[in-house]
Amino acid sequence: MSLGSGEWVRPDRAPGSGSPGAYGPGPRRWLGGLALPAGAALLLAAMVLGGYAHGKGDAVVHLLAILVLGVSLASWRTGTLDRLQTTALGVLVAALALVAIQLLPLPDRVFASLPERARVLAELRSAGLDPAWLPMTLDPLGTVRSGLALLSVLAMWMLCTLMPRGTRIVLVKLAVAAAVPMALLGFVQASQRVDTTGANGLFENRNHYATMMAMLVPFALAAGRQAVLRNTVVHAIGWHAVAVVLLLAAALSFSRMGSLLAALSGVSALALLGAGKAQVRTGPRRAALAVLAVATAAAGYLASDRLAQRFASNPMDDLRWQYLRIGSSALEAYLPWGSGMGSFREVYRQFEPLQSLGEFTFANHAHNELLQNTIEGGLPALVLMLVFVGVVVASALALLRRGGGADPWRRAALVSASVPLIHSLVDYPLRTLACGILLALALAVLLSPAGSARDPTR
Secondary structure (H helix, E strand, C coil): CCCCCCCCCCCCCCCCCCCCCCCCCCCHHHHHHHHHHHHHHHHHHHHHHCCCCCCCCHHHHHHHHHHHHHHHHHCCCCCCCCHHHHHHHHHHHHHHHHHHHHHCEEEHHHHHHCCCHHHHHHHHHHCCCCCCEEECCCCHHHHHHHHHHHHHHHHHHHHHHHCCHHHHHHHHHHHHHHHHHHHHHHHHHHHHCCCCCCCCCCCCCHHHHHHHHHHHHHHHHHHHHHHHHCCCHHHHHHHHHHHHHHHHHHHHCCCHHHHHHHHHHHHHHHHHHCCCHHHCCHHHHHHHHHHHHHHHHHHHHHHHHHHHHHHHCCHHHCCHHHHHHHHHHHHHHHCCCCCCCCCHHHHHHHHCCHHHCCCCCCCCCCCCHHHHHHHHHHHHHHHHHHHHHHHHHHHHHHHHHCHHHCCHHHHHHHHHHHHHHHHCCCCCHHHCHHHHHHHHHHHHHHCCCCCHHHCCCC
């Protein structure tokens, strides 16, 4: 399928292969024509407006996500997913079901039997209230927001999974291109600040800005490798230069973990994309790598002073250790069912001693998603997170076993998807829709069928 044909075909069902397309002729053909503009609108809206955790722009992203989900469901056909894709879909749907269960009204006696709820009910009654029914979550609005965020990620993943391979790659390149002006904005911000505050682009948090840049570095390098294979020197140099711009943007955020992950992302992508070197023409490859090396050295020099100051600070003074320690007490109190998705802020303050309070110690998040999601969602959320990570690991093992012939875009997607998962151990980048929607896109590329060699878009 060409991108302008308007026919939506399952990636591993090429015309003439003996298998009918998953989205044959009929009313779904025009729905297929909506795939690229709908996905592009959701992607760009998330990148531009979704840089805040529960920001005002989230409403626009959620509205677009509902429309995208409608397009995906209208075109859905059973049997279109392989085992890993089915498992990923099951995890996302189960997470939404968990949110819905937490919002269901419960009789006051059932509510009081849940961990820490008897105290909440007693406080309500002491205030003159006597509710007969209450949801199990301690922050219904926060739980609704969490559900909408999950719904948006699910919508993006479903749409991109249903797309032909070529259309997914167009979205990937669009994301990389859209990040360039955001990186340039970061350069301006960093140049105007004399301290180590750093660039944050359109994000509230510089760490999440750096995460987004680090997620897109592997895709820029994959586009560069594709240009090398096609012997287009100018394009190869251009894509590698874009990768350097994104690396520098992450470094100029002066986020320690963000800049480190960006560097590891670039190195890992180069190592994985270097497989099958015999197919690569040495001239364009050397030119592109030379530009990459020189520009990266210059980027490191520009960011080195203030980034070194950040790394020189004592990591033991970081408030994240306090969040982990106090959060562990909250975890113990609310197991096994959790306090409700999005309720961490309300829960954490119950366990925070007065002597630990300071000017900047108010905690909205645990800065560790494994801990926070288990506090909020209990053991069910922990199981879902472990299964989700297992899907990524299984896909990585299957991809690496294929050797140098594997799709370079899938290899780049493996690195890209790993960045926010690793960063989530010390921060909360996936609570911004910008990083969450990009993760959905990366997962759709990573989990695409291994038999995509028959994809007519290649």
